[in-house]
Amino acid sequence: MKNCMVSRLALIVGLWLVMVPVFSQQNKPKTPPNIIIILADDLGWSELGCYGNRFNETPNLDRLAAGGMRFTQAYATAPVCTPTRIALMIGQHPARVGITDYLDAKDEKFLSPNYVTLNEQLQKAGYHSGLIGKWHLTGDYGKKKGEPAKHGWDEVICSETGYIANGDYFHPYFFMPDITAKTEGEYLTDRLNSEAVDFIKRNQAKPFFLYLSHYAVHTKLAAKAGMVAKYAQKSGAGTKQNNPELAAMLESIDEGVGQIMSTLNELGLRENTLILFTSDNGGESNVTSNAPLRGGKSELYEGGIREPFIAYWPGSIKAGSVSTQVINTLDIYPTLLDLAAVKTTTSSILDGVSIASVLTGNKKSAPRTLYWHYPLPKPHFLGGRSAGAIRNGDFKLIEYFDNGQIQLFNLADDLGEQNDVAEKLPAKRIQLLSQLREWRKKTVTDFQKTTN
Known part of the structure; x- marks a missing residue:
């Protein structure tokens, strides 16, 4: 009898020890994921290896897609940058705002601070927000009416304070005259990548929202000489489809993705961080080809508006999944608010829809127009x-x-x-x-x- 009771007690204790982790996991309060949006500038749909490109080298983005979800029918809200960036920041179609083209240096239009931007919404859920890189939601920078500081960012790092046309990728940067180089011959994309890693390390103890907005691969193209030389020696180099300078610029973006992933791994943040990668419009047809799509930046053909879109969130997004869901830049805003459990007011207009269920369940949402x-x-x-x-x-x-x-x-x-x-x-x-x-x-x- 005594031995039987001891056996039963041992069984009960054993079961309890097995169940404790289960109960602990079930009762553990869910924390919202860290969020990183990486936005390339003027990147065409077919420029990444995971989208079929065999000239450009994007191993880190390819790994991101292999470990997450790759969308084949993702669209920018406009064929040029400013209106698409507005859609990303406020979840409303730029046609509602009245800014449907890129803003030039003399344009007095800007995104009004009256709009509640994505970072301001996420702050309601305790997120610490950081903008690193391109903003371009104002025309006349001198008047500072639409600058990032007016839109509630906790940190604004290496973002233009002057008009940014024609590109500028090596220090000193004419549109950021106050930025001091950290390295000799500093390359802008490398600097933004480094700042992104530092931001993550500084804010690892709390939920953070990082918007890493690259200036590359906008023209005028400029890349590090060694990388350009590597691509110039590859078979097929020199055609629009195989542009060595663009490929080198893209590789620098890709290197930053690898640095971010390594940092998340080192800090134990990988499982609770959602990464989205996309672009603001299609590639410029004077420096690249968007084949098999027709047209490019500034056109409403697929080459001007269809974009690469990768979502990565280990344990929540099924690795290696491919979605044919038709989505739009407008969907990022409601999706992230959904995942962060942030509720908007009933009067808020949102032109996008949440694709949270698509990301986490590989389900299709209702047909889109x-x-x-x-x-x-x-x-x-x-x-x-x-x-x-x-x-x-x-x-x-x-x-x-x-x-x-x-x-x-x-x-x-x-x-x-x-x-x-x-x-x-x-x-x-x-x-x-x-x-x-x-x-x-x-x-x-x-x-x-x-x-x-």
Whole structure:
């Protein structure tokens, strides 16, 4: 009897010891993930190895995709940078804001501090926020009306204080004259990567939101000489598809991804950090090719708006998953608020949708209809024309405001948008055109509306 009781007691104690970790895990309070957004500038959909590129070398981004989720139908909200960055920061279509083109040096428009930016929302959940790099949500920097400091960032590091056109990648940086180099011959992308690592180390004890916004690979292209020489010697170098200088600039971005991953591993933060990587618009067609997509930056063809998009969060996002879900830059804002359990006010307008369930469950959300509004007083110097567009299902319609031309493409069997079926499918053309114009009436600010 005594031996039986001892055996039962031992069994109970053993079961309890086994169950304690389970109960502890279940009862352990969930903490919101650290969030890192890495945004490349003017990076085309097909520039990464994990998207099929065999000339550029992006091993760290490829590993990020292999360990997380890669989207094949992710879109920028505009074919140029400022409006897409607005969508990222406030979750509203730039057509609502009235800024639908990039802001030049003399432009008095800016993102008003009245909008609640993503970093300000995440601060409600205890996040410490940091912007490193490009902002470009103001035109005239001298007036400082739309500078990052007006938008509640806890830290603003190596972000332009002057207009940034034409690129500037080696110190001294003309658009950041107050920045002192940390190394001789300092390369800007390396500096931003280093600052990102330092930010993570400083803020490892609390939830943080890091927005690492690279200036690369915007023209004028400039990269470290040794890297350029390496790519210049590769087979096929020298064509638009295989640009050694662009490849070298991209490798520097990729190196930073590797440094960030190593830092997260060292600090034990990898499992509780969500990393998103994407770009603001397609590649510039004068320095690269976005093939198999048509067109590039400034155009509403796929080459101007379809982007690489990688989401990485070990244990929450299934490794090696590929999503065909149609998503938009606008979706980042509601997704991150969802994951951080931040509630917006009922009066808040959000044009994107949360894709949290897609990330964590590899599920598809409801079918999407996406809209673009890109009115121009004259053609963009890269070739873009004043236009609007809609994607519904596999069909995409482009309406040109300069001459009334309508183009319709079935992306399911014509990814390169070579076969205009607007005349062959009049009912579909009428449906989508009507839908696009109705959206404009409801969404576009009065002074920005296009007459139909």
